[in-house]
Amino acid sequence: MEGHLPDVLVRARGLTKRFGSFEAVRGIDLDVHRAEFFGFLGPNGAGKSSTMRMVGCVSPPTDGELSILGMDPRRNGPEIRARLGVVPQDDTLDVELTCRENLVLYARYFGIPRRVARSRADELLEFVQLAERAGDKVEPLSGGMKRRLTIARSLVNEPELLLLDEPTTGLDPQARHLVWDKLFRLKTQGVTLVLTTHYMDEAEQLCDRLVVMDKGLIAAEGSPRDLIGRYSTREVVELRFDTPDHGDVAPKLDGVVERMEVLPDRILLYADHGEAALAQVHERGLNPLSALVRRSTLEDVFLRLTGRTLVD
Amino acid sequence: MTLAPAARAFEAYVYGYRRTWRGSVLSTFVMPLVYLGAMGFGIGALVHTQSAARSLGGMTYLEFLAPGMLAASAMQVVIGEVTWPVIAQVKWVKTYQAMVATPLRGDDVVLANLAWVGVRAGMTALATYVAMAAFGVVHTPWSALSIPVGILTGLAVGTPVYAFAITRQNESSFSLVFRFGTVPLFLFSGTFFPVSQLPGVVRPLAYASPLWHGVDLCRALVAGHPALRMSLLHVAYLGAWAAVGFVLSVRGFRKRMVV
Ligand SMILES: Nc1ncnc2c1ncn2[C@@H]1O[C@H](COP(=O)(O)OP(=O)(O)OP(=O)(O)O)[C@@H](O)[C@H]1O
Numbered sequence: 001m002e003g004h005l006p007d008v009l010v011r012a013r014g015l016t017k018r019f020g021s022f023e024a025v026r027g028i029d030l031d032v033h034r035a036e037f038f039g040f041l042g043p044n045g046a047g048k049s050s051t052m053r054m055v056g057c058v059s060p061p062t063d064g065e066l067s068i069l070g071m072d073p074r075r076n077g078p079e080i081r082a083r084l085g086v087v088p089q090d091d092t093l094d095v096e097l098t099c100r101e102n103l104v105l106y107a108r109y110f111g112i113p114r115r116v117a118r119s120r121a122d123e124l125l126e127f128v129q130l131a132e133r134a135g136d137k138v139e140p141l142s143g144g145m146k147r148r149l150t151i152a153r154s155l156v157n158e159p160e161l162l163l164l165d166e167p168t169t170g171l172d173p174q175a176r177h178l179v180w181d182k183l184f185r186l187k188t189q190g191v192t193l194v195l196t197t198h199y200m201d202e203a204e205q206l207c208d209r210l211v212v213m214d215k216g217l218i219a220a221e222g223s224p225r226d227l228i229g230r231y232s233t234r235e236v237v238e239l240r241f242d243t244p245d246h247g248d249v250a251p252k253l254d255g256v257v258e259r260m261e262v263l264p265d266r267i268l269l270y271a272d273h274g275e276a277a278l279a280q281v282h283e284r285g286l287n288p289l290s291a292l293v294r295r296s297t298l299e300d301v302f303l304r305l306t307g308r309t310l311v312d
Numbered sequence: 313m314t315l316a317p318a319a320r321a322f323e324a325y326v327y328g329y330r331r332t333w334r335g336s337v338l339s340t341f342v343m344p345l346v347y348l349g350a351m352g353f354g355i356g357a358l359v360h361t362q363s364a365a366r367s368l369g370g371m372t373y374l375e376f377l378a379p380g381m382l383a384a385s386a387m388q389v390v391i392g393e394v395t396w397p398v399i400a401q402v403k404w405v406k407t408y409q410a411m412v413a414t415p416l417r418g419d420d421v422v423l424a425n426l427a428w429v430g431v432r433a434g435m436t437a438l439a440t441y442v443a444m445a446a447f448g449v450v451h452t453p454w455s456a457l458s459i460p461v462g463i464l465t466g467l468a469v470g471t472p473v474y475a476f477a478i479t480r481q482n483e484s485s486f487s488l489v490f491r492f493g494t495v496p497l498f499l500f501s502g503t504f505f506p507v508s509q510l511p512g513v514v515r516p517l518a519y520a521s522p523l524w525h526g527v528d529l530c531r532a533l534v535a536g537h538p539a540l541r542m543s544l545l546h547v548a549y550l551g552a553w554a555a556v557g558f559v560l561s562v563r564g565f566r567k568r569m570v571v
Pocket residue numbers: 019022024042043044045046047048049050051089198571
C-alpha cells in the first residue's frame with residue numbers, strides 16, 4: 001500500500017450519514033481523481049460538511065462504501081488521516097498560542113520530528129504570508145489571517161489530499177483572492193484538493209470538476225463550463241422593476257424567452273442572446289429600473305436545479 | 313496500542329501550561345504552606361487534648377491533617393482540570409476537533425489528557441509534601457510514597473469526572489459537581505477528622521469514597537507504619553476507580569467527538 005497511490009483518491013458509493021432519524025447525506029456517489037481540484041457547491045445544510053467529515057475519517061459513515069487513498073476509513077483511520085490535510089469549517093486554532101506554536105504542535109500530532117516541524121512551520125508561514133506574525137499570538141489576527149494559518153497548518157504533513165471546508169467564508173475579496181492563489185499553487189504542485197463552498201465564483205474559478213449538492217443529494221456533476229452549458233443558456237438578462245412584487249410583472253414578459261425565473265427582487269431571462277431579449281422587453285413598452293446582461297454562472301445552474309438561490 | 317501518539321499529544325498540554333505556569337506554580341506551592349500553617353497550628357492548638365490525641369491515634373493534629381491534605385488537594389486540583397478545561401477543548405478552543413483530524417485516536421487523546429491531569433496531581437502532591445517537610449512532619453522515607461498515592465487518588469476521582477464532563481453540553485453542571493461532589497468528599501473523607509467520628513449511617517459512604525482510601529494510605533505512609541495488606545487494598549481500590557473511569561472516559565470521548 002505504501003508509496004502506491006491509486007488514481008481515485010476518494011471513492012464513495014451510496015455514502016450515507018444519519019444523525020438519529022435525520023438523513024444529512026442521502027446515498028451519494030463520488031470519485032475524486034488524483035491531482036484534481038474537486039468542489040462541493042451547495043447552500044447551508046446541504047450536507048457538505050457531513051460529507052467532508054466522513055472523507056476526513058473523523059465521522060464514520062452510517063451506510064454505503066467509502067475508500068480514501070485506497071483504504072477503508074473504518075479500519076485505517078489513523079493511516080489515512082496521516083496523509084490528509086484538513087481545513088475544518090470552524091477554525092480550531094489555539095488562539096492563546098503563537099502562529100508558529102500552532103503549526104509545530106500540530107505537526108507533532110503527526111509524529112513529525114521537532115526540528116523538521118519548526119523549519120516546516122517557518123516555510124509554511126512564509127507561504128501564507130504570515131512570516132512576520134510567526135511569534136504573535138493567534139487571538140488578535142484577522143479572520144482572513146486565521147484562515148490562512150489554518151491552511152498552513154493543514155499542510156504540515158505534506159498531505160496528498162487536502163480537504164477544505166469553506167476556506168474563504170467570511171473573508172473580504174482581497175483575502176479570498178490571496179487564498180485562491182495559494183490553493184491554485186498547491187494544485188500545480190500536484191496536491192489533490194477537495195473544497196466546499198457556497199460561492200459560485202469560487203467554484204468556477206478553482207474547480208476542475210464539482211458536484212452541486214442540495215438536501216443531502218447530488219443534483220448534478222461536471223466541470224463548471226459543462227454544468228453551465230447543460231443547465232443554463234449562454235447569457236442571462238437581470239431585470240428589476242419598480243414594483244413590490246415582481247410576480248405581477250412576469251406575465252407581461254411571457255414568450256420573450258423560453259425560460260424565466262421570478263425572484264422576489266428581480267426577474268431573470270435565460271437567453272443565448274441577452275441584448276436581443278432585452279430589446280424585446282423594451283418593445284413591449286416595459287421600463288425596468290435596471291437591466292443587466294451577463295454570462296450564465298453556476299448560480300443559474302443551481303437555481304435551475306433546485307428552484308432556489310445559493311445564498312439567500 | 314502504542315504510547316507514542318499519546319506522548320506527542322501530551323506535549324500540547326505542556327505547551328499550554330507554559331503560558332500560565334508562573335502563577336500556577338506559585339499558588340501550587342504557597343497554598344499548602346498556608347493551609348497546613350493555618351489549620352495545623354491554628355486548629356491543632358485547639359484540639360491538643362488527651363481525647364483528641366486518642367482519636368487521632370497519638371498523632372499531633374498537623375501530623376494527622378497533612379497527609380490527608382496531600383491526597384485531598386491532589387483530588388481538588390484534578391477535578392478542576394477535568395471539568396472546565398474539558399468543555400473548553402470540546403467547544404471553546406476546539407483542541408479535540410483539531411486532534412481527531414490527525415492520526416491521533418480517541419484513546420491517544422484521552423490518555424494524553426489524563427496523563428497531564430496526573431502530572432498536575434503530582435505537582436500538587438509534591439508541593440504539599442514540601443510543605444510537610446518544612447513543618448517537620450516528614451520522618452521516614454516511606455512518606456515520599458504519598459506523592460504517587462496522591463496522583464493515584466487524583467486519577468481515581470478525576471477519570472470518572474472526566475467521563476461525566478465529556479458528555480456535558482456546557483459548564484452549568486460543574487458547580488453542582490463541586491457543591492455535591494468535591495466539597496463533601498473533601499470534608500467527610502477523613503482529611504480533617506477521622507471517619508470514626510461520623511454518624512454510623514454515613515460512615516460506609518466515607519469508606520466507599522476513593523478519597524478516604526487515598527487519605528488513609530497517605531497517612532499510614534507518612535506515619536511510617538503502613539500495613540501491607542491494607543495498603544494493597546487501598547491501591548487496588550483506587551486503581552479500579554481510575555481504570556473504570558478511564559474506560560468510560562474513552563467511550564464518552566468517542567461518543568462526543570466521533571459523530
Ligand atoms: N452532529 C450533528 N448532529 C445532528 N445533526 C447534524 C450534525 N451535523 C450536521 N447535522 C445536520 O445535517 C445537515 C447537514 O449539515 P452540514 O453541516 O453537513 O451542512 P453543510 O452543507 O456543511 O452546511 P453549511 O453550508 O451551513 O456549512 C444539517 O441539517 C445539520 O443540522
